[in-house]
Amino acid sequence: MTTLTVTQNFGKGAKDIGVYKSLGGYSTIGQKLFDLSQFELIDLVTRSGLRGRGGAGFPTGMKWSFVPRNSAKPVYLVVNADEGEPGTFKDHVLMLEDPHRLIEGMILCGWALGVRTAYIYVRGEFLAAIDTLNAALKQAYEAGFLGENIKGSGYSLDIYVHRGAGAYICGEETALINSLEGFKGQPRLKPPFPAVSGAWASPTCVNNVETLMALPWILENGVEAYAAMGTPKSTGTKVFSVSGDVKRPGVYEVPLGTPLMELLESDKYCQGVVGTLKGVIPGGSSSPVLTAEEAAKANMDYESLASLKTMLGSGAVVAFNTTRSAVGMLASLTRFYAHESCGQCTPCREGTGYADRILKTVVAGKGRDGDLDHMLSLAANFSYTTICPLAIADAWPIENFIGKFRGEFDAAVSRNPEHAADRVDPAFRPGAFW
């Protein structure tokens, strides 16, 4: 029996504070928390080995320790619920099913960092989740878990929901902060890192929904119990959102280090792949794709996937079978990144659109020899030259899809009877991808 640390209340009606409390919720908001100093709580999270669940997998305790203490400026906690990575839908379900666990996790994080005001940045499409969160927040205020002087501890915390308005890039923490501040969601240069100067030039901690939702369990059941799950370097459990060609797509919580094929084929989880597996995108659209052979070797933890030159990312597993065209999938991804480029850095703004237009001509049967190499050269040149990793997130799929399914791409080019003719660079502007 797998221990669940985040999704244990699914399907039990925990949206309501009464039900949530009867399931053991908010039990940490009392002496258990108020006897701990900030330093002890941060130390506890560090020892649990919890890593950020939003994509980068940065150790949470270390991130918290970067926030200056006793600073003259207020410290902000911003929850990143701008879940836009194609393939990811775990936070959406988490917020709909168990909003109070998120609030409890935010109170714990708030206590550790001395936060007075916290924001939950939810992507605009999730209006139902925003409804749920606001209803839950209202209940939490009425029950005295939020507001001034929580349960007589002298600690005050307010939480507000901020609705985003449709921009993938706002999932990047500095873009999210800009968006929260009322600007266009364009990333900022780092340093200064948000922990030092983030929202309103104050220390800001940006954490993913799932990261914060793991905290109540850790505090309640102890660091050792959490660190015992998963692998030594990737401790605990992770929520995976599985979609694509599987019999039962959905959100599953498994210990880190679980083999990918177990997730896809076990009766407890996805119950098998529809058709013959061709490949898997293991961590959201920007993670390099795995072929079926690589997928058979992969374990779902940060190190195992890194050894296969891909990443765990946000835990969005997209499986696809042999009937799906790799060219079509990549075309869908490059169109996405060209569309979502925020327009701030030239290599990304121009490069992603350029790569997308080249691939569009290939898909339309007008590809020429050299188009693929041109795309690879573009990808190599627009990655690592921009403020944020969006360009890299486009380059990795381009390099890996073309690299691992080269035969299909070559076949797509040679569908053009004149594929050997001179190339015409489709470098024209303005963006023809609309």
Next chain:
Amino acid sequence: MSHCHTQVEQPGAAEILPKLEVPSVLTRVDELIRRYPVPRSALLEVLWVAQEILGWLPQEAIKWSASKCKVSPVHAYGVSMFYTMYKKEPTGRFFVQICQNVACHILGSEDIIAHAEKSLGISAHGGTTSDNLFTLLRVECLGACGNGPVMQINDDFVTDIVDGKLAMPVGVGLTPERFDRIVAWCRERAKSVAKEPSRDALGGLFDTMGHPGALLSSSQPQKAYSPVPPALGVAASRTDEGKVKLTWRTAPEVTTLHIEKKSGSDFAEAAAISGKEKEWLDEAPEGTEYRIVTETAQGRGKSSNVAKAPAAKGA
């Protein structure tokens, strides 16, 4: 649609402002503004309120939002153009957005989009039917990939009709048949219900005291609340010279560390050193017990765990 900068006939201020400058809206705007340290930050939310009331964002509404948030109109206009969910032109009664991203793509969203374009007779790049009932738009990932191919109608995820209502049952994706059923349901509804009920764009605001120091806010800043941090992980070891070495971890705000040594049955203070120190040396026999008590400007904290001096090396 949202991405195309088409010319749209703009209603004038005289038409827009009476709808926005009403007490219920102004209270909501005040509530939003007090939630952020500066009014500017409420801009996205105020634009949402304006869009909820008008159905889309005419330029006068953007100007109105800018004046409420104390930013220049061009700033508000730039922001509204950046985000795709602000509608820069009116849409039909059912705003249908179909996901075209990778997870939905491999499950056949292109077929659904082609089917939708054909059956509604409009373009999926923001076309609106002549009866003004449907606007169709292909969009990037909607964040419900487990139900791929998925679509949204107005603000709800829809892949099927269940018990006479729009629904997204777990694991059920769109098919052309389901799409037709949903469209038929919408047409049926248009005959019996005059207009779609307005839905709160911000999920039901409630009264809060706001951000400390913000406009219209009444809340107080954070007071010092946390207990004094203790020293953690106190450990004793032997140096090569045979001395007992104490090590520990502690917080930066600690000013003084009181090192206590057990003599008899009680601990007595052996030394008081600066909180910046990282180690402390002592000469003591094996089995001597140590603990550390921290002190900050707030006062003394809890005592740490007890560390026992090990035997001398080679002894």
